Amino acid sequence: MQVWLNVAMKIATWNVNSLTVRLPHLTDWLAAHSPDVVCIQETKLEDKKFPGDALRDAGYHALFSGQRTYNGVAILSRTAAENAMKGIPGLEDVQQRVLSATIGGVRVVCVYVPNGENLESPKFEYKMGWLKALQTWLGGELARYPQLVVAGDYNIAPEARDVHDPELWSAKIHFTPPEREALHALAGIGLVDAFRLFDQPERSYTWWDYRMMAFRRKMGLRIDHILLSPALAPLCTSCTIDVEPRRLERPSDHAPVIAELAL
DNA sequence: ATGGCTTCATAGTGAAGA
Numbered sequence: 001m002q003v004w005l006n007v008a009m010k011i012a013t014w015n016v017n018s019l020t021v022r023l024p025h026l027t028d029w030l031a032a033h034s035p036d037v038v039c040i041q042e043t044k045l046e047d048k049k050f051p052g053d054a055l056r057d058a059g060y061h062a063l064f065s066g067q068r069t070y071n072g073v074a075i076l077s078r079t080a081a082e083n084a085m086k087g088i089p090g091l092e093d094v095q096q097r098v099l100s101a102t103i104g105g106v107r108v109v110c111v112y113v114p115n116g117e118n119l120e121s122p123k124f125e126y127k128m129g130w131l132k133a134l135q136t137w138l139g140g141e142l143a144r145y146p147q148l149v150v151a152g153d154y155n156i157a158p159e160a161r162d163v164h165d166p167e168l169w170s171a172k173i174h175f176t177p178p179e180r181e182a183l184h185a186l187a188g189i190g191l192v193d194a195f196r197l198f199d200q201p202e203r204s205y206t207w208w209d210y211r212m213m214a215f216r217r218k219m220g221l222r223i224d225h226i227l228l229s230p231a232l233a234p235l236c237t238s239c240t241i242d243v244e245p246r247r248l249e250r251p252s253d254h255a256p257v258i259a260e261l262a263l
Numbered sequence: 264a265t266g267g268c269t270t271c272a273t274a275g276t277g278a279a280g281a
Contacts, residue, residue, distance in 0.1 A: 017280085018270060037264075042280085044271070070279075071272050113281060123279095155281070174281065208279065210268035221281075253269080 008237075008260045009104060013151035013205075013224055014245075015112070015254035018073070019043040022050055022252050024197045025245055027058045035241070035258065036078045037103050039110035039151040050074070065096045073110045073152075076234070081108075091133040098134075100141075105263070106232070109138070109146035111152035116173045124173070131182040131194040136170050139189045147263075148229035150191060151194055153254065155223050158185045158193065160186030162222035164203065174221055191227035194239040194259040207254045215246055226259045 012035045016022040019040065030038070043050070043066045055076060066072035073083060073096060081101035088098055100109040111134065111211045116127035120157045142148055156179045160166040169175040185191070195204070205220025228236055237257040242248065246255045 021270075042270095117279085117281090172281090209266095209281070212264095212267060214268095223281080249271085 004033070007104070007263045008039060009037065009263055010035045010107065010258060011039075011106075011108070011149055011151065011226065011261065012256050012258040013039040013041070013110070013153070014256035015041040015153040015224060017042050017044075017251060017252040017254065019051065019072070020045055020049070021146060021250065022053060023050055025248055029242075029245055029256065030058050030060065030076070030192055033258065035076075037106075037108055037258075038076040039108065039214070040074040040076065040169060041059055041072075041112035041153045042070075043074055044069060044073075045072060046119075061102055064098055065099045067094075067096045068083060071095045071097055071112060073097060073112050075103075075108060075110050077101075077103045078223055079104060088130075088133050088137045090137070093130070097130075102145070106261070107141065107148045109141065109148070109150040111154070113153060113155045115155050116171050116179070121170070128178060128182060131179075131225070135182070135185050135189060138186065138191070142190055142229055146229060146231040148191075149232065149259075150186075150227040151225070151257075153224050154183060156223075157221045157223050158183050159200070162205070163203065164219045164221070169221070170215045174223055186227060187238060192230070192233040193220070194226040194233070194236050195226050195235065195257065195260075197236055198239055204241055205255075206257055210244065224254055224257050226257055228259070230233075232261060235263060237262050
């Protein structure tokens with residue numbers, strides 16, 4: 001007699017653009033959706049100011065790696081995380097952008113890819129070097145952890161359909177050819193975009209500028225992604241963007257992305 | 264639009280985000 005034990009895992013990513021400002025939105029969202037794992041970017045606070053108590057009251061363990069003013073990542077989970085690690089090994093970086101841990105047998109990597117500013121900026125060089133280091137490291141992690149999720153704010157829109165006006169954005173940061181090639185290279189090592197495993201509505205985006213009433217006018221970019229290892233991709237049962245938090249007062253400019261896995 | 268918000272910071276001709 002064979003016993004099947006199916007476990008569903010709901011994993012999300014959300015750039016909150018200041019965890020201090022967005023904490024009420026986050027705790028409301030956790031209560032409404034009960035995700036098992038949430039990768040958070042742009043906490044913008046030092047570790048000593050991390051709202052661990054509020055998140056514990058909300059029912060979540062938290063790993064965090066922050067700094068003053070900028071960047072900062074966290075992983076929230078219903079069950080305790082194991083083997084937590086900060087950053088990309090071998091990459092000297094004072095900016096807190098990567099956190100990884102194992103939760104329920106799944107290796108979770110939370111990433112906040114650099115913005116890049118523009119093609120002429122030194123920040124663009126930093127972004128491209130950072131992405132190369134990420135790719136090299138993830139190649140090894142894929143071999144080490146067959147069940148791997150890499151979720152976060154990639155600051156890159158992969159395809160024209162991920163940009164509200166591809167012509168306008170063709171030479172702009174987030175949609176330049178070298179950035180798109182760097183994201184495509186992650187597909188080359190086996191990582192699959194969970195969102196495109198399913199039919200999706202047109203004009204599906206995860207970020208909208210605060211200016212120009214961009215959200216209301218559907219002028220956005222899809223730059224937040226959940227990438228899955230080859231072993232996990234067939235186990236993914238859904239992937240959606242939740243635009244509701246973007247409608248709230250004082251919203252984050254990013255919306256959460258949620259994937260469900262049948263493990 | 265070479266910046267129209269928003270955040271954190273400081274009191275800047277702000278910086279940075281996306």
